[in-house]
Every structure is written in C-alpha cells, then in structure tokens.
Amino acid sequence: MKKGFQVILILGLIGWVGLACRFSELTSGMMALLPSGTPTVTSLPSQSPTSQIKIDRTSIIQTVIVQFTQTAIAALNTSTPTSSVTPLPVATLTPSLPTPFLETPTPIFVSTYVPVSQPCYWAGFVADITYPDGSILQANQVYLKTWRVVNLGTCTWVPGDQLIFSQGDPMGAPDAVSLVAVPLPPGGIVDVSVYLRAPSYPGIYRANFRMRAMDGTIFGTGSQATGSLWSQIRVIPCCIPTPYGKADLDIKAFSISPLTTYYGMPVTATFTIKNKGDADAGAFTVVWLSGVNTRSRLPSPCTWAISSLAAGQNAGPYSCSMKYEKVGTYSTELIVDAEHQVPDSNPENNHQVISVKIIAH
Numbered sequence: 001m002k003k004g005f006q007v008i009l010i011l012g013l014i015g016w017v018g019l020a021c022r023f024s025e026l027t028s029g030m031m032a033l034l035p036s037g038t039p040t041v042t043s044l045p046s047q048s049p050t051s052q053i054k055i056d057r058t059s060i061i062q063t064v065i066v067q068f069t070q071t072a073i074a075a076l077n078t079s080t081p082t083s084s085v086t087p088l089p090v091a092t093l094t095p096s097l098p099t100p101f102l103e104t105p106t107p108i109f110v111s112t113y114v115p116v117s118q119p120c121y122w123a124g125f126v127a128d129i130t131y132p133d134g135s136i137l138q139a140n141q142v143y144l145k146t147w148r149v150v151n152l153g154t155c156t157w158v159p160g161d162q163l164i165f166s167q168g169d170p171m172g173a174p175d176a177v178s179l180v181a182v183p184l185p186p187g188g189i190v191d192v193s194v195y196l197r198a199p200s201y202p203g204i205y206r207a208n209f210r211m212r213a214m215d216g217t218i219f220g221t222g223s224q225a226t227g228s229l230w231s232q233i234r235v236i237p238c239c240i241p242t243p244y245g246k247a248d249l250d251i252k253a254f255s256i257s258p259l260t261t262y263y264g265m266p267v268t269a270t271f272t273i274k275n276k277g278d279a280d281a282g283a284f285t286v287v288w289l290s291g292v293n294t295r296s297r298l299p300s301p302c303t304w305a306i307s308s309l310a311a312g313q314n315a316g317p318y319s320c321s322m323k324y325e326k327v328g329t330y331s332t333e334l335i336v337d338a339e340h341q342v343p344d345s346n347p348e349n350n351h352q353v354i355s356v357k358i359i360a361h
Helices: 002-033 057-078
Strands: 123-128 135-138 142-151 162-168 176-178 189-197 203-212 229-236 249-257 260-262 266-275 284-292 296-298 303-306 314-323 328-336 351-359
Touching: 142 229, 176 189, 249 314, 249 328, 249 351, 266 284, 266 328, 284 314
Parallel strands: 135 229, 176 296, 260 351
Antiparallel strands: 123 142, 142 189, 162 176, 162 203, 203 229, 249 266, 266 314, 284 296, 284 303, 284 328, 328 351
C-alpha cells in the first residue's frame, strides 16, 4: 500500500509540473502583449506611488515547482499506511541425526512340563481333623480318627468305595470302612473316619490306610496316587487298676431289632448301662458301631456323651437307628467309655458285639 501511495504522489507531481509549464506558457503570452521596455505598475493608494514590481517569470515558475515538490516529499514522509502485511515466520531447520531404533528381543519360554494323564482314582490329603500325628493316648483307649480328603481324580467316588487298612500297626482297625455316603464328584471334599484302639503297651504306633474303588482299584494320595493316610500316636501307661475305689461301667442290656432285615431298612440298637463299682464315674462317651462283613466297622452317628453316673446307678435306655445299603452280615459293637475317660476297675465288660443280617428284597 505504501508503494502504491508513492506512485500516486509522483503522478500527481508530474501533473503539477505540467500545469506549471502551461502556466509558464500563459505568462509568456501575456508578457508578449505588454509594450517593450521595463513595465511599471501603479500601486494602491496605500502604497508608495514610486514603488514598482519587477516580474520575473522564470522565478515564479521555479517557486511553484519547488513548493509542490516539498509538499509531495512531506506527504511521503508523514503518510501512515492504512494496513500492513505481517511477514510469515521463517522456520530455522536444525539438522539432526536419526535416533537408531533398537528392538527389544521378546523372551521365548520353553515349557519343560510333560503332560501326564490324570488318574481316574486319586485322593489328596487336606487336613487331620482329629488326633494329629503325635497325639498322646492311654493304653487301650478307643479313638475316632478323621481325615479331610479331596477327590483329585477324574472319576466320581460312590458309596461302596472303601477306606482300607494297608500296613503298619493295626490298632484294632477294621478291614474297610465306607469312603463316602453319597457320590463325590472330582474336586469334592469329604471327611473320612475310622475307629481305632490304642495298643496295650507304651510306645509310638502308626496305622496306614489307602482307598479301594468298587471295581477293585487300589489308590491313595501323592503324585502317583499310591500314598497313604495314616494315624500316628504315642501310647502312655494307663492307671493301675485296683478292686477298690473305682467305677465299673457295665453294659446291663444291649439289643438290636430286627436282627434280619432288607437292605435300606432301619436297624435299631437299644442299651442300658450300670455303674457296678464303688465310686462315681465322671463324664464318658458311648458309641455304637455298625460293622461291614464280620471284622470291619463304619464310623457311627450313634454317639452319646454322658456327664456322670453314680456308683450302683443305671443310665438309659438309649437307642439309635441305622440303615444298611448292601446285603451281608454285619458285626455291630457297643463300646462304653470309648475315649477311656473313666478309671474303670474292669474295662473288659465295656464292649459287646451283636451281628445283623441284611438280605435282598
């Protein structure tokens, strides 16, 4: 815009110069009409009558041109543009070397695991629920050992699968007890129990057990399903029996009804206990065990906790019922003071066996 404005001023200046030239030509014409010689001009009344003005046409023209030129230059120097153009920024590029790209290698893990087929029958030990290893018991004390196990195999455990004595000190262990009362699928957990009796002499004893499926498969714990569950106890001497000042717990009456029945039908045991000794008996426990075949026992829900029994007094009658799910002959056993809590003068009369026959429909 500033350059355009300068061009316009220059063009205007040229025009003024042309006008001045025309004015010069006009002045020359007018001067030619005047008479020759030095002209005189009569002044106004206020002026001196003798004053004369000499007219120099060249001076007049120069004066006009100079005035117009100065005016144009002043306009150029003092003019302010109405708008301006902001120059675009110029980016400065600084060359730099490219950063090398280093690829981080991805680690490759090679598995050394060799898949092994999971056994159909496989047990896992979870916990000792009763009588952990090293428990101290008195000689001939009956106790209920319970393990918590999990089915790690691919096959469901069913009633008819058994816990069997495998090796060690029998401690009165049955040949087999039921492993489960209802089907246990893979991953299921169950408590398995068996009644044992501490040996008569002090020492450390251990009984080992494994499992047997209905198809005859023997299985157990451990990575190869061949390990055992066990009960390890320490036996200490029992009290020295004396004929005087002791309680004598005796099974006064014990009966089972019916003695022969169909499988799935209830069998009821009824009994009465008497303290035949000359001292009161403190707290003690009574259990009724239902046998499997002729030598084995099943953990029984028929258990009684008796707080005390005075000398010469009776306790009972008590009764309890069970159901047998298989055909066979079962030797049931009633045990008084199963935990050996009472100093008994005659522990031989604290248990009694009655057989039950189960037949098919």
